[in-house]
Amino acid sequence: MTTNNQATAPKKDKGDDMIVIEDLNKWYGSFHVLKDINLNVKKGERIVVCGPSGSGKSTMIRCINRLEVFQQGSLTVNGIAMIDDVKNIESIRREVGMVFQHFNLFPHLTILENLTIGPIWVQKKPKEEAEATAMKYLERVKIPDQALKFPGQLSGGQQQRVAIARSLCMAPEIMLFDEPTSALDPEMIKEVLDVMVELAEEEGMTMICVTHEMGFAKTVADRVIFMDGGEIVEENTPNEFFDHPETDRLQLFLSQII
Amino acid sequence: MKEFIAKPAKPAPASIVGPVAWLRENLFSSPLNAITTLLFCAFIISIVPGLFDWFIWSADWAGTTQEACTSEGACWVFTSAWSQQLFYGSYTDGQIWRVNLCIISLFAIIYASTVVRADIRNKVIIPVFLILPFLWVILLNGSLIGLTHVSTDYWGGFALNILMAAASIIIAFPLSFLWALGRRSEMPFARSVCVLLIEFFRGVPVLALFFMGSVMLPFFFPEGWTVDKLIRVWIVLILFMSGYMAEVFRGGFQAIPQGQYEAADSIGLSYWQKNLLIILPQNIKVSMPNILATFIMLFKNTTFLLIIGIFEILSTTQTALTNSNWLGGHSTEGYVFVALLFWICCFSMSMISNSIERKLETSHRN
Numbered sequence: 001m002t003t004n005n006q007a008t009a010p011k012k013d014k015g016d017d018m019i020v021i022e023d024l025n026k027w028y029g030s031f032h033v034l035k036d037i038n039l040n041v042k043k044g045e046r047i048v049v050c051g052p053s054g055s056g057k058s059t060m061i062r063c064i065n066r067l068e069v070f071q072q073g074s075l076t077v078n079g080i081a082m083i084d085d086v087k088n089i090e091s092i093r094r095e096v097g098m099v100f101q102h103f104n105l106f107p108h109l110t111i112l113e114n115l116t117i118g119p120i121w122v123q124k125k126p127k128e129e130a131e132a133t134a135m136k137y138l139e140r141v142k143i144p145d146q147a148l149k150f151p152g153q154l155s156g157g158q159q160q161r162v163a164i165a166r167s168l169c170m171a172p173e174i175m176l177f178d179e180p181t182s183a184l185d186p187e188m189i190k191e192v193l194d195v196m197v198e199l200a201e202e203e204g205m206t207m208i209c210v211t212h213e214m215g216f217a218k219t220v221a222d223r224v225i226f227m228d229g230g231e232i233v234e235e236n237t238p239n240e241f242f243d244h245p246e247t248d249r250l251q252l253f254l255s256q257i258i
Numbered sequence: 259m260k261e262f263i264a265k266p267a268k269p270a271p272a273s274i275v276g277p278v279a280w281l282r283e284n285l286f287s288s289p290l291n292a293i294t295t296l297l298f299c300a301f302i303i304s305i306v307p308g309l310f311d312w313f314i315w316s317a318d319w320a321g322t323t324q325e326a327c328t329s330e331g332a333c334w335v336f337t338s339a340w341s342q343q344l345f346y347g348s349y350t351d352g353q354i355w356r357v358n359l360c361i362i363s364l365f366a367i368i369y370a371s372t373v374v375r376a377d378i379r380n381k382v383i384i385p386v387f388l389i390l391p392f393l394w395v396i397l398l399n400g401s402l403i404g405l406t407h408v409s410t411d412y413w414g415g416f417a418l419n420i421l422m423a424a425a426s427i428i429i430a431f432p433l434s435f436l437w438a439l440g441r442r443s444e445m446p447f448a449r450s451v452c453v454l455l456i457e458f459f460r461g462v463p464v465l466a467l468f469f470m471g472s473v474m475l476p477f478f479f480p481e482g483w484t485v486d487k488l489i490r491v492w493i494v495l496i497l498f499m500s501g502y503m504a505e506v507f508r509g510g511f512q513a514i515p516q517g518q519y520e521a522a523d524s525i526g527l528s529y530w531q532k533n534l535l536i537i538l539p540q541n542i543k544v545s546m547p548n549i550l551a552t553f554i555m556l557f558k559n560t561t562f563l564l565i566i567g568i569f570e571i572l573s574t575t576q577t578a579l580t581n582s583n584w585l586g587g588h589s590t591e592g593y594v595f596v597a598l599l600f601w602i603c604c605f606s607m608s609m610i611s612n613s614i615e616r617k618l619e620t621s622h623r624n
Contacts, residue, residue, distance in 0.1 A: 065523075065524055066523075067520050067523060067524065090526055090528070093523065093524060093525075093526040094526050096524070097524070097525075098520075098521075098524040100517055100520065100521065100524075102515075102517050104515075104517035104518060104520060104521035105521070106518065106521070106522075106536055106540075107540065108539045108540055108543065108618070117525070117527075117535060117536075118525035118526060118527070121527060121531050121535065122525065122526040122527060122528075122531075163521075166525065167524075167525070170525055170526065
């Protein structure tokens with residue numbers, strides 16, 4: 001399994017730096033959550049972040065689209081530096097799509113409206129065009145027949161696929177996944193992972209995914225990052241990461257989850 | 259491999275469906291429940307026939323003067339003789355169609371908002387709703403559009419209660435949402451202004467506010483600058499209502515999961531888009547029962563206008579009761595009639611809000 005993963009995930013041309021994080025520090029009050037984070041993500045690169053809960057992995061990726069504010073260091077997304085300015089934040093958010101653990105679909109809107117609200121209001125696209133794009137992505141995630149239902153009428157797996165489609169409708173350069181399968185029933189995890197694998201392999205999307213699905217990490221990731229206590233403890237290719245962990249902390253972590 | 263076949267569903271046993279089962283479960287489930295049911299039935303039997311008799315059977319219905327009231331029952335001649343006063347106050351004869359038009363426009367637009375498509379509702383109905391109170395003022399006043407001028411001194415009756423409440427609610431609704439947003443704002447200045455407004459208008463009794471509006475406020479206006487008393491009272495009602503509604507909305511904000519804000523942020527919606535497109539509809543849904551309670555409170559509070567000399571329905575009822583031709587002691591009929599009118603309106607509002615809640619509920623099946 002681990003030996004041929006490079007073949008199943010052919011590398012697209014990895015171009016320029018998509019995300020550059022330098023010496024990033026963040027505190028919640030006096031609690032130091034992120035410590036000297038340095039991370040470069042190239043265009044088209046797929047990164048899986050794992051680690052125990054409370055290690056700061058979600059906080060780190062939430063910094064990338066400014067759902068969390070950091071106090072020190074710098075962060076650049078597709079050449080745009082993150083500074084405390086509304087215009088700047090909006091243009092970064094346009095580059096970045098995010099999928100949440102609890103889907104966070106808008107319960108008062110139909111699936112189709114969930115998908116078109118961003119394109120119509122943020123990108124000012126005509127309604128017909130936005131709906132056509134939405135249907136295209138709903139087909140990509142294999143639920144075009146649910147377009148007129150409300151989120152509450154869908155299963156968890158379907159909701160998460162809609163959430164992925166909603167992000168894709170904004171044509172982002174980068175997708176962030178914050179534990180996308182943790183809130184799902186076991187039978188639904190696969191349908192969501194399949195969509196994510198397809199996205200990685202066919203679109204060459206730049207992805208950062210916080211997950212504990214190690215199978216996903218092995219098939220899709222270019223790099224796996226292990227975080228603990230707010231630091232990046234180890235980062236490596238999946239093969240090296242799982243087979244030859246360098247630190248005892250990662251060894252312990254792997255021994256407990258696999 | 260053995261095939262798994264799901265068992266078919268069986269019908270429920272007779273002991274849990276049907277009218278007898280319903281009675282047993284709901285009215286006679288325990289000795290205490292049975293006793294309560296019987297006592298309540300006895301109470302209804304002893305009260306209802308007498309009330310029915312007074313209200314309808316031995317009541318006087320026909321006639322135009324007090325002399326027509328000869329029987330033991332209610333004298334509805336009183337209310338029918340005074341009906342124009344009760345509904346329209348002393349609004350000029352022959353111009354009453356203007357008041358009716360206002361009331362009809364209100365009900366028409368409420369009805370329209372429930373039947374049209376969502377995008378038409380947002381683009382047409384809501385803006386019309388917001389300018390409606392100002393159209394009423396122009397129409398009822400009349401001088402701006404070439405109709406007979408009718409001074410606000412002559413506006414009155416139950417129509418005034420309805421229009422005053424509606425006009426206040428319509429303006430207070432968006433205003434209170436802004437206050438509630440301001441209260442959650444990260445800008446210290448906006449936040450403190452909103453907190454101050456909300457706490458002031460919520461903390462001071464509405465009567466005190468009316469007196470301030472009608473008596474004190476003119477002292478603060480520049481020399482020679484007057485604002486009609488009714489308009490001042492309208493402003494007071496709007497602010498009072500906004501104070502309450504802002505807190506209702508604040509409760510709604512707190513019930514909306516943080517994830518909704520984050521999702522809206524992550525797809526790049528701006529602050530106003532996020533709050534108006536994502537948060538407001540969900541907020542209204544969770545706040546609906548409290549919003550309705552506030553509406554009803556405000557509607558009933560319009561009777562306080564009597565104290566500052568505005569001829570709303572309670573005030574016209576009192577005028578009718580002290581009229582020398584009608585000194586026969588009809589206060590029971592008068593006040594029962596007023597109570598009934600208010601009850602009918604409030605109950606209808608309840609029904610409408612229930613149906614809105616049900617309508618919103620289908621989209622939230624979880």
